[in-house]
Amino acid sequence: xxxxxxxxxxxxxxxxxxxxxxxxxxxxxxxxxxxxxxxxxxxxxxxxxxxxxxxxxxxxxxxxxxxxxxxxxxxxxxxxxxxxxxxxxxxxxxxxxxxxxxxxxxxxxxxxxxxxxxxxxxxxxxxxxxxxxxxxxxxxxxxxxxx
Ligand SMILES: [Zn+2]
Numbered sequence: 001x002x003x004x005x006x007x008x009x010x011x012x013x014x015x016x017x018x019x020x021x022x023x024x025x026x027x028x029x030x031x032x033x034x035x036x037x038x039x040x041x042x043x044x045x046x047x048x049x050x051x052x053x054x055x056x057x058x059x060x061x062x063x064x065x066x067x068x069x070x071x072x073x074x075x076x077x078x079x080x081x082x083x084x085x086x087x088x089x090x091x092x093x094x095x096x097x098x099x100x101x102x103x104x105x106x107x108x109x110x111x112x113x114x115x116x117x118x119x120x121x122x123x124x125x126x127x128x129x130x131x132x133x134x135x136x137x138x139x140x141x142x143x144x145x146x147x
Contacts, residue, residue, distance in 0.1 A: 009055070011111065013104040015083035019062040020076075022086060022100055023055040031102060031114050036121025038075065042084045044101040045116060045136070052094040056086070073099075108137035 009023035028047035033039070039046075058078075065088075066075045077084045087099040105111045112134035117127045134143060 011102070012106040013085065013100055013102060014106050015078035015081050015085050015104060017078060017081035017083075019059040019080050020078045020083070020085045021057040022104075023057075024049060024100060025053040028102060028111060028114050031111070031116045032119050033116055034119040034121040035123075036119075039119075039121060042075070042101070043103070044084055045103050046087075046099040047102050047111075047114075049098050049100060050094065051092070051096045051098055054086075054098050054100060105137070109143065112137035112143070 009025055010027045011024040013022040013024065014020065024047075026049070031045040031047055033045055062079050063076050064079050066077070067073060072090050074088045075084060076086050076088060083104055084101050085104055086101060089097045091097065102111050102114075113132060115130050115132050116136075117130045120126050120128050134140075
């Protein structure tokens, strides 16, 4: 498909201290904010990918994992700075799903205009609303300057 998926990653994400890095082959087309018990606490903006599209680099022993009860998704955070970087699924194949928290995008301008859907994880998992809010990622002043 797109030539960029063969070459340089489209998006770089990293935790605040830089110990955890994710290189993502494709631009996100949608971000998901969810009001379930864990996502509302993390305040994450998730982009979903297959494992094949994401390359994870992490310093040894820096990732901490959290999952609970029957939930099979494993939330990963940096032991150094505490940032929640991604979640992992038990399917370790290339088609296994990964959610990347693009709050950690290294170039926020690249994802700032991506539509954000609000998922009702606290209810029946329907999308409640969708909006674009680039100010979540960077100041309007900076956007103007970066023409
Ligand atoms: Zn870190």
